Amino acid sequence: MIRSDILRDIAPVIRDQLVICNIGLPSQELHMIDDQPTNFYMLGTMGLASSIGLGLALAQEKTVISIDGDGSVLTNFGTLPTIANNVADNFILLIIDNGSYGSTGDQPTYAGRKTSLAAVATACGCETVVECAAEEVKATLEAAIASAKMTVIVAKCESGNIKVPVITKDPVSIRDRFMEAVRS
Template identity: 45%
Template sequence: MLERIEAIKRIVEVLDDELVVCNLGFPSRELYSVKDSGTHFYMLGSMGMASSIGLGLALTQERRVVVLDGDGSILMNLGGLVTAAGQAPGNLIIVLLDNKCYATTGSQCTYADTIDLGGVARAMGFRVIRFDEELDFTRALEATGPLFVHVPVKPRNADVPVIDMSAVEIIERFMAEVRG
């Protein structure tokens, strides 16, 4: 099983022009430390909303949208996942970095150890890919969405610095990229 930061690294190394929405806290910090880009939206708050923000983006443009989300956030907003499946944008990929805990807030356990979130997503209408051993994200980029990519990761946070941009700087830079 990979560390979350290693999974993020393997995902972003095959991305090109895709927009990335990243869950708040350590996942955003890890993405920022691996590869900063104007195509990355680092959430600094709004737990549970990464998939909903990604859906909104996917519905408004043709570019592929990759959401890096956590099991705690997905469980917090299952309604957003239902809406994404119902809207079914072909350019949406939701990546569940499943560490079975709320790592950013102290590693409290989630119910992801008793509920198969990939199975839940499949029942909602997502195509589902699960990477247990080898993470070949190019397979996900070749698939038509909406796609739910389930990536089990170790329940650890990498030792990375905080993002040295304000929320305003992050959104302004990202929106300039979205507008082209």
Template identity: 70%
Template sequence: MIRNDVFQTLKPVISEHLVVCNIGAPSQELHAMDDQPSNFYMLGTMGLASSIGLGLAAAQAKPVIAIDGDGSVLTNLGTLATIGNNPQSNYTLLIIDNGSYGSTGDQPTYAGMNTDLAAVARACGAECVLTVSAEDTAQAVTDAIASDQMTIIVAKCESGNVKVPVIKTNPIVIRERFMEEVRK
């Protein structure tokens, strides 16, 4: 399974929740398959989906799912220390680990080599950290949302993108409709 296949299995699980999605191909794939006002698509800030998701979870009580990539987490590795030391019970961080920088041509990441992001998250203080296969991701996210415990899930999948259009929705519109969902 590639990331887009994982997203297909996640669609019924996350469609009713606040979702912050990683920059580039992940946001484009999620937008193309299931655009929702409750989805905040990162359009220009690599490495910050997990940080924004944590801040959103701290600011309100609804469940928040941040979908980040291994490459993005590696570009902002310090966020795992912040997350590990500031747990929010309504926060789930899903790291789609395909071992590559999928948005820029599938160059290999260190997570695809020797860096274990789950071990890094645990070393940063996160208590509930799981590594799952692509096929088990949707169930792991379902369980995490129901657990009322901050959970970091590293979902291992194959590298690869599907061809989808770029997001043409104005970023201000994306922000405003997402903020309206947060206020509901």
């Protein structure tokens, strides 16, 4: 399974949650698979989906799921200790770890070599960290939502991309409809 397969599997699970989606192809894939007003598509700022998601979770009570990639988490390594030290039990960080920078040509990341993001999250103090295979993501995510505990999920999958159209929505309209969903 590749990232888009995971997104297709979890789309029904995340539909009723607030979702912050990583820049580039992950946002484009989620937009194509199941565009929802509750999805905030990152169109810039690599590495900040997890930080934005944590801030949103701390600011309100609805469940927030940040969908991030291993490459993005590696570019903002400070996010894991920040998450560990600012617990929000309505926050789930789903790291789709395909061992590559998928949006820029599948160059390998260190997570595809020796670095275990699950071990790093645990070492940073995150209490509930689950590493799973791509086929287990849906059930793992459902369990995390039901637990009402802050959870970091590292979903291991194959590298690869599908052809997707760009998101043609204006960034301001993406923001505005998402903020309306947060308020409702």
